[in-house]
């Protein structure tokens with residue numbers, strides 16, 4: 001890859017702006033060809049997600065390859081909220097690197113997985129693809145109303161299990177420091193999952209990892225668009241802005257409450273989720289006259 005300054009780069013959350021939150025895969029027909037067109041023109045594109053490498057390999061990288069991703073296109077993926085990363089090439093997702101310093105200790109992961117499998121298998125499944133964080137996902141064959149009580153009870157058990165092992169931990173309003181007075185871990189509930197992870201894993205870390213990876217390959221851009229459906233996705237633009245680049249954040253689920261920032265935050269009219277993501281990519285393709 002030779003040094004090239006694209007007019008802009010893209011930092012994209014996957015579930016929401018790219019993959020349908022309902023189908024949990026890429027369904028909008030223009031998204032893959034537009035991503036390939038932009039990458040072919042030299043636009044750096046990073047997917048920044050809490051998902052595992054397995055998901056990104058199958059649902060993003062393989063789909064881009066099918067759509068004709070060329071050799072040398074600057075495409076990168078950050079998984080597990082910054083804990084894992086790999087390039088995307090015509091061969092698919094490349095070798096995955098892990099941030100071992102932020103990984104949950106293996107014996108803790110084992111204990112949490114064992115608890116989930118032994119007592120909560122009726123409600124949740126272990127995400128086997130995770131290596132740095134722990135994710136337990138709601139079974140897709142039960143209603144959310146049946147999942148939530150199991151999730152809450154499970155999280156309480158996880159809290160006790162980790163505190164007993166001496167881990168410094170945050171869960172909602174609760175905080176328990178470790179013997180050194182530190183709180184390196186957190187339990188992070190969502191409506192469809194429980195994550196247990198380093199407090200340092202988040203979208204700003206993912207953005208930082210992506211910009212560093214591109215910079216190390218001579219790829220840069222004066223403006224970085226980020227797109228996402230969660231409030232935490234604003235952290236990508238926060239990082240870009242703090243780094244001194246022009247940041248623009250595209251909020252594809254503004255009904256959750258748009259955040260007030262020192263950089264532009266935009267929406268795609270009435271469109272939301274991957275329909276907004278598709279319209280946003282169409283605009284970028286048009287901007288470059290592709």
Ligand SMILES: [Mg+2]
Nearest residue numbers: 013015016229
């Ligand atoms: Mg999302």
